[in-house]
Amino acid sequence: MSLANVKEIMLVLSGKGGVGKSSVTTQLALALSLQGHSVGVLDIDLTGPSIPRFFGIESSKVRQAPGGWLPVPVHEARTISDNASGAQNGVFTGERQLGSLHCMSLGFLLGDRGDAVVWRGPKKTAMVRQFLSDVHWGSLDYLLIDTPPGTSDEHISLVETLLKSARPGQVSGAVIVTTPQAISISDVKKEINFCRKTGVNILGVVENMAGFVCPSCAECTNVFSKGGGEIMAKEFNVPFLGSVPIDPMFVSLVEEGRTPVYPQGTVVAGKDMTTDEVAAENTADAVRDSGLLAEKYQSCSLFPLFDGFAAKLTLKV
Ligand SMILES: Nc1ncnc2c1ncn2[C@@H]1O[C@H](COP(=O)(O)OP(=O)(O)OP(=O)(O)O)[C@@H](O)[C@H]1O
Numbered sequence: 001m002s003l004a005n006v007k008e009i010m011l012v013l014s015g016k017g018g019v020g021k022s023s024v025t026t027q028l029a030l031a032l033s034l035q036g037h038s039v040g041v042l043d044i045d046l047t048g049p050s051i052p053r054f055f056g057i058e059s060s061k062v063r064q065a066p067g068g069w070l071p072v073p074v075h076e077a078r079t080i081s082d083n084a085s086g087a088q089n090g091v092f093t094g095e096r097q098l099g100s101l102h103c104m105s106l107g108f109l110l111g112d113r114g115d116a117v118v119w120r121g122p123k124k125t126a127m128v129r130q131f132l133s134d135v136h137w138g139s140l141d142y143l144l145i146d147t148p149p150g151t152s153d154e155h156i157s158l159v160e161t162l163l164k165s166a167r168p169g170q171v172s173g174a175v176i177v178t179t180p181q182a183i184s185i186s187d188v189k190k191e192i193n194f195c196r197k198t199g200v201n202i203l204g205v206v207e208n209m210a211g212f213v214c215p216s217c218a219e220c221t222n223v224f225s226k227g228g229g230e231i232m233a234k235e236f237n238v239p240f241l242g243s244v245p246i247d248p249m250f251v252s253l254v255e256e257g258r259t260p261v262y263p264q265g266t267v268v269a270g271k272d273m274t275t276d277e278v279a280a281e282n283t284a285d286a287v288r289d290s291g292l293l294a295e296k297y298q299s300c301s302l303f304p305l306f307d308g309f310a311a312k313l314t315l316k317v
């Protein structure tokens with residue numbers, strides 16, 4: 001069975017679309033991989049399979065092996081050297097292991113992206129079943145599953161299908177993504193209730209798009225109000241992983257098909273820098289010297305936040 005050698009499965013859920021669920025999934029996956037774990041990402045958001053775009057591998061093709069599909073590599077495991085700034089900060093010195101990162105998405109199989117939108121429930125459920133049984137993941141530390149937004153019957157049946165495919169305890173829980181607006185928060189409350197009803201553990205809530213950091217003066221403006229995610233997490237007694245502001249650079253990197261990443265070990269601790277300065281510093285030494293493909297992985301101020309969330313999730317703190 002394709003999930004047999006997967007140690008832990010995490011779901012990424014959101015009560016409504018467009019709150020950044022795919023962004024959180026891909027950034028968490030990259031962070032886990034940069035922490036040395038072997039990671040897979042399964043995109044079962046069949047109405048809008050955007051994960052390949054986030055990894056900059058939209059044009060990749062899925063290869064067929066006997067009895068199933070081979071997930072598309074985002075990068076393979078390898079040893080990377082830490083750069084000078086990482087060493088200076090005492091975060092890492094010497095070499096460390098980058099874990100493999102693979103991805104499977106309906107997006108790779110669709111000739112026409114619009115096809116997925118018109119599918120009815122049973123066809124979607126059948127496709128999810130096939131994704132869960134027919135992808136050769138091999139040995140993975142973590143499989144992150146990007147699920148469709150919402151709490152509709154169809155959504156519930158997809159998640160139930162998934163739970164049935166996993167062995168007991170294999171699904172460690174769900175990361176719930178929200179934005180600070182009241183309407184998004186109320187949708188997430190439904191998602192929390194859904195997790196409770198279906199017995200899915202809640203690993204934590206991420207509040208995305210909480211404020212906008214101006215690239216010119218670094219002033220943070222709370223466009224959609226702030227703190228709702230944390231208040232809700234407290235109210236429901238679930239862990240709050242943290243808030244992520246809007247970074248315009250993140251959007252432009254994704255649009256350009258480049259993957260925003262800020263390698264662990266290159267965080268310039270204790271320095272008050274603007275986004276531009278951080279970007280300049282990263283581009284100048286961190287990304288280039290880290291041994292990652294500079295033209296594919298680009299620095300982004302948001303990455304340290306996701307790196308922190310990934311650490312919390314693996315340590316279960
Ligand atoms: N913190 C952020 N800063 C800047 N842009 C962001 C941030 N989070 C998400 N985005 C952008 O917002 C858009 C929507 O994000 P994303 O696709 O991750 O949402 P989603 O919840 O997965 O949407 P869907 O329901 O359509 O799958 C994308 O263009 C993404 O690049």
Ligand code: SF4
Binds near residue numbers: 214215216217218
């Ligand atoms: S946040 Fe700062 S730089 Fe940006 S528009 Fe306002 S004052 Fe100008």
